[in-house]
Amino acid sequence: MAARISARNQLQASVKSVKLGNVMAEVILELADGQEIVSAITRGSAESLGLKEGDKVVAIIKSTEVMIGINE
Numbered sequence: 001m002a003a004r005i006s007a008r009n010q011l012q013a014s015v016k017s018v019k020l021g022n023v024m025a026e027v028i029l030e031l032a033d034g035q036e037i038v039s040a041i042t043r044g045s046a047e048s049l050g051l052k053e054g055d056k057v058v059a060i061i062k063s064t065e066v067m068i069g070i071n072e
Helices: 043-049
Strands: 009-020 024-031 036-042 056-061
Touching: 009 036, 009 043, 024 043, 036 043
Parallel strands: none
Antiparallel strands: 009 024, 009 056, 024 036
């Protein structure tokens, strides 16, 4: 089943690692240029998706705010 979604920030990535906790999972994704994105999702979602190292995935980023900081 393919789905179209409204989120425009979609990045192709591969799963670098999955660390399962009791309730949450930390999923580290690697973009083609080597940058990493860390996502915290429920353990149930990680298990339901069957996420494992090397899987090709899409990081879908939907946010209501973006914070910017500078070094002083």
